[in-house]
Amino acid sequence: MHTIAVLALDDVIPFDLATPVQTFGFTRTPDGGPAYRVLVCGTATVRTETFTMHPHRGLDALAEADTIIVPGHDNHGAPTPPEVLDALRAAGARGTRIASICVGAFILAETGLLDGLRATTHWLAAAELAARHPKVDVDPNVLYVDNGQFLTSAGAAAGLDMCLHLVRRDRGSSVAADTARLSVMPLEREGGQAQFIVADQPALPRGTELEPLLRWLSDNASTDLTLADIATHAGMSTRTLNRRFREQTGTTPLSWLHRERVRHAQYLLENTTHPIDRIASEVGFGSPTAFRERFRRVVGTNPNSYRAAFATNS
Template sequence: MHTVAVLALDGVIAFDLATPLEVFARTRLPDGRTPYRVRVCGLTPTVESESFTLTPRHGLAALAEADTIILPGCADPAAPVPGEVIAALRAAAARGTRIASICTGAFVLAATGLLDGGRATTHWLAAPALAAGHPEIEVDPDVLYVDNGQFLTSAGAAAGLDLCLHLIRRDHGSAVAADCARLSVMPLEREGGQAQFIVHEQPPAPQGSVLEPLLAWLEDNTARELTLEDIAAQARMSTRTLNRRFREQVGTTPLQWLHRVRVRQAQYLLEATGHSVDRIADQVGFGSVTAFRERFKRVVGTSPQAYRTAFRNPERPELVRLGQS
C-alpha cells in the first residue's frame, strides 16, 4: 500500500491539510481496494493553527516510511523552516520519495533546496515573495500546479485538489481519478493557465437537477455530431433556456461541457488502447482530427500523442469505457 504522509507544521492552513487527507483516504480502485494509507505527521506533539490545536499521530520519523509527502501551506510563509524538517525532507528525497506542496507549502519545499533550478508555483499572492527569496527557482504564478516528476507544487486552495487528483491519476489512471473527482464534486471549469497534463474530470450535475438525464444522454452520445439545437430538442427546451440552465447548474455551456466529456473519453482511450489518434478522434465525436488535436491541447495542455507517450498503460484494461472493438 502506498503511504501518504501529510506534514503539519505550526500555522498549518486547515483547507490545505484536509484536502489530501480526504482525497487520498477516499480513493478506491475498481475492485474496491483502498490504495493509500494516509498519515498526519508533525515536528512536535502538538501543532498550533489559527483555529485549532492538532495532535498528530506520527512524528518526523514517519516521513522515512512514506512513498509520498504532502506539505500543506502555513499562514506565515516567511516563518523559518526548522532544521529537522529540512533534513528529514532531504533524506526522503534522496530515497526517491515523491514530495508535493500545496499553496504556501512551496516555501517549505523551497527551503530544502530541492526546487533549485526547476519550475514551481504557489498561491499567486505569495509568488513574488517566493521568487524574491529563492531566485534559483523559476516561479510561475499563472498555473494550477507544476509537476517536475519527483517534486510537485500547486497554487492555493482548490488547486491542491487538482494536484491530489493528478497524483492519483499518475498512480492509478484516469478512471480512478475521475471517480475521486466526482466524489469531490470537482469544479468543471478551471480557467487560466493550466499546467501541462492537467486532467479535467467531469462532475455530475447536482442530484435532483433537471439536467441529470440530459447529461447522461450526452455521455452516451458523444460520438454523434450534436449541435446546440440537437441538445435543446433532447432536453425539450429552447436553446436560450438550455444555456441558462447549464450556466446555473453546471457552470458552463452545453457545447463546452460536451467537448470536455469527449476529451476525457479520449484520455481513457489514449491510455488504455493502441487505437490511432485519427480513430480516437472519430470515436469520441470530433468531426476532424485537426479539431480534435486543437481541442485536446486547449483542455489538457499538450498533444494527444505526447499525452499517450506520458501516460500509456496497456495493462489497465478496466480503463477502456468505450470503443473496445
C-alpha cells in the same frame, strides 16, 4: 500500497491539511480496496490559532513515504525547523515524490529542491516567493505545476486539483473520476489562477447561462461540431460565445470540447480493446493523427502508452 505522508507543522492551514488526507483517503481501487495508506506526521504537538493536534507519527514517517504532501502554513515567512528541511532533502535525494499546497511551496523552496524548476503558489504570495527564491521560476497563473518528482499547487481548491491529478497519474482517470465525484469536484478544471485574481471573475457556478451549453457539448462531443454550430445552439455570435466562454470557464469552446473528447478517449483506452483509430473516430476526432496530437497535448503521453499503464483489462 502507496504511502502518502502529510506534513503537519505549527500554524498549518486546516484546509490544506485536510484536503490530501480526505482525497487520498477517499480513493478506492476498482475492487473497492483503499488505494493509499495516509499518514499525518509532524512534531509531537501541532498548534494553530483554532486547534491543537497530536499527529500519530513523527518526522520519521517521511522516510517510508512514497509521496509527501506539504500543506501551507499561516506563518509562511518564518524559517522552517532545520530537521524538517533535512528530512525533506533526504526524501528528495531518495526520489520520493513531494508536493506542496498553497504557501507550502515556501517550505519546499527553502529546501532548494525547486531550484531551476517552474513552481506556483497562491497568487497573493507568488511575488514574495519569487523574491525570496530567485532560482525558482514562479508562475502565478496556473492551478498546479507537475515537474515529475516535485509538484506545487496554488491556494485552497487548487490543492484538490493537484491531488486528483496525482490519483490519475497513479491509478488512471476512472479511479480519479470516482474520487472526484466523492469530493463533489470536477476531475479537471480548465484555466488557471488568472481566472480568480480579478475579484469579479468567479469560477463557473451551477445555474449560469453556460451550464446548459456545457451539458449539450458533453452529450454531443463525439459529433462533428464547429464553432459556428456551438454558437448557433447557444443563440450567440461566435465572437460573443468565445468571450463569454473565456469569462466563465477560462478557455475557448473548442478547447473545452477537445478536452471532453480526450477524457472520453481515456475511458475507452482504459476499459476497451478498441483500436486507436476507432477510438479517435468514436470520440469525435476527424483523424487518428489529430487525436494523437491532442491526446499528447492534454495528457502528456500517447494513447498507446496510456493504455499500457492504465487499461483495466491488461
